[in-house]
Amino acid sequence: xxxxxxxxxxxxxxxxxxxxxxxxxxxxxxxxxxxxxxxxxxxxxxxxxxxxxxxxxxxxxxxxxxxxxxxxxxxxxxxxxxxxxxxxxxxxxxxxxxxxxxxxxxxxxxxxxxxx
Amino acid sequence: xxxxxxxxxxxxxxxxxxxxxxxxxxxxxxxxxxxxxxxxxxxxxxxxxxxxxxxxxxxxxxxxxxxxxxxxxxxxxxxxxxxxxxxxxxxxxxxxxxxxxxxxxxxxxxxxxxxxxxxxxxxxxxxxxxxxxxxxxxxxxxxxxxxxxxxxxxxxxxxxxxxxxxxxxxxxxxxxxxxxxxxxxxxxxxxxxxxxxxxxxxxxxxxxxxxxxxxxxxxxxxxxxxxxxxxxxxxxxxxxxxxxxxxxxxxxxxxxxxxxxxxxxxxxxxxxxxxxxxxxxxxxxxxxxxxxxxxxxxxxxxxxxxxxxxxxxxx
Numbered sequence: 001x002x003x004x005x006x007x008x009x010x011x012x013x014x015x016x017x018x019x020x021x022x023x024x025x026x027x028x029x030x031x032x033x034x035x036x037x038x039x040x041x042x043x044x045x046x047x048x049x050x051x052x053x054x055x056x057x058x059x060x061x062x063x064x065x066x067x068x069x070x071x072x073x074x075x076x077x078x079x080x081x082x083x084x085x086x087x088x089x090x091x092x093x094x095x096x097x098x099x100x101x102x103x104x105x106x107x108x109x110x111x112x113x114x115x116x
Numbered sequence: 117x118x119x120x121x122x123x124x125x126x127x128x129x130x131x132x133x134x135x136x137x138x139x140x141x142x143x144x145x146x147x148x149x150x151x152x153x154x155x156x157x158x159x160x161x162x163x164x165x166x167x168x169x170x171x172x173x174x175x176x177x178x179x180x181x182x183x184x185x186x187x188x189x190x191x192x193x194x195x196x197x198x199x200x201x202x203x204x205x206x207x208x209x210x211x212x213x214x215x216x217x218x219x220x221x222x223x224x225x226x227x228x229x230x231x232x233x234x235x236x237x238x239x240x241x242x243x244x245x246x247x248x249x250x251x252x253x254x255x256x257x258x259x260x261x262x263x264x265x266x267x268x269x270x271x272x273x274x275x276x277x278x279x280x281x282x283x284x285x286x287x288x289x290x291x292x293x294x295x296x297x298x299x300x301x302x303x304x305x306x307x308x309x310x311x312x313x314x315x316x317x318x319x320x321x322x323x324x325x326x327x328x329x330x331x332x333x334x335x336x337x338x339x340x341x342x343x344x345x346x347x348x349x350x351x352x353x354x355x356x357x358x359x360x361x362x363x364x365x366x367x368x369x370x371x372x373x374x375x376x377x378x379x380x381x382x383x384x385x386x387x388x389x390x391x392x393x394x395x396x397x398x399x400x401x402x403x404x405x406x407x408x409x410x411x412x413x414x415x416x417x418x419x420x421x422x423x424x425x426x427x428x429x430x431x
Contacts, residue, residue: 005259005283008296008316010383025297025313027242066295069242069315070151077145077166092151103292107327107334110370110393 015062016045022060026068028075032082033068041086042068067092119187120215122168130182134173141169167216177219240312241266241303247296247316249286251323251333254380255355257288262314268304284316289383291330292320325353331380331388337373338397339363354378354390361392369396 009015023030036042037058044058071089074080080088123130126140148155148162155161171177187193247260264280284298295317302312326333337352347365351358354375361373372391379388399406 005285006298006301007285008287008298010287011295011297011315012383014383063295065297066315074149074151077149078142100293104329107329107332108372108391108393110336110395111327 011062011065013061013063016059017062017065019044019056019058019060022065022068025065027072028068032075032085035082036068036071036086036089039083039086041089067096118215119184119189119191119193120164120168121186121189122172122181124189125164125168126172130186134175137169137172141165141173171216171219174219181219236307237309238306239309240305242312242315243302244315244317246319247284247286248319248321249290250321251326251328251380252355253286254290254318254320254328255288258286260284260286260316266303284314286316286318287383289331289381290318291380292318292328294318326355326390328380331382333379333388333390334372335390335392336395337361337363337392338395339367341396341398344368344394344396352390352392355380363394367394369394 017025019030019033022028023033026033033042034056037044037047037056042060042064044056044060046058067089070092071085074088075085123132126132126137126144128136128140132140144165145152145162147153148158148165150159150162153162171181184193243264243266245262245264247262249258249260261283262281265277266280268276268278280301282301284296284301286296290296295315298314298316300311301314305311320328326335328334333355335352337350339348339350343350343363344367345365347367348363350361350363352361352375356378359375359378361375363373367373371394373394375390375392377387378390381387402410
């Protein structure tokens, strides 16, 4: 079997994606993504630019791809509408933040075992 | 092909109404959906539940499934020969596919019905995989061997399971939970549609010495009471080799001594820090001489570590 080497791309807060790219990566329509932005669940990098939601050239940090993809799964698997999805997205982000904090705290907790 | 009892998986009778099937599915989805559930086996269970529901919710796929008759779960069985016709030519083999793949062409099954042959471009499926890597690999960067088994469709909607093996270059600087995307490494697109992507989630494996928090590392530093009280110069292992660390006199348990830039490298530039967390350790079976010296210290010292406690008998 041919084994080829592939370079991995980062989905970090440093990379940017457009609303069209985010739609392609997440399987959600640009219209639904615009709704999520309007509900405040999805925050574009250039959110402060006052503009019409229909035509805004928003971009997003690439790390939101992951959360938006799980929103896509939730929509598919639970039949949720944009309003329910935006609540779910906000809660998912909060849980991710809390899990990261918990992990950081746990790693500072001494795990020393004294041999007897 | 292995038989799966979709009705049993959803816990409904074979004559259940579509409403009852939907209700049963939703209840199980709440319980096992990987984005909602904390059950470590949830993802596996949800796959079955979702596969069962995607077939049974579609009347056409459900009727086709019912035609297969009832078998024991896991039993090997051959679909009736006319199924081969439906899926193309007579050469078609059922050996190397999953039951769900069979219904994908009818708008059911596990893959969203995208296998129905047509001339419009269909993008390939995305896959998500957890990549367990060691802290050493995150420090240096690594090449990860990935072996997957994925369904592959041809232009006529035929499907077969194919092994997929490749190496992914994991750059140095990844942290726990980091997401990486391998474009074009998901399912193959059809009729000129783009290939899907493979999403990797980095899972740093537990390390005997270090615990990672982002790019920072934490290490327990055991010290004797006299090293902590008098100060010491101790050797500390780091990912880049051992370094000497100066422990100042009067160091206490829980204090963090920072070794700047000795953590994990960051993506663009710079490194996290390594924190040595002081743990004062006493000998559990001291020698007679040690005991005598500690006794002498006890008699001579007026140090009270519990000065902040209320005095008296607690009344």
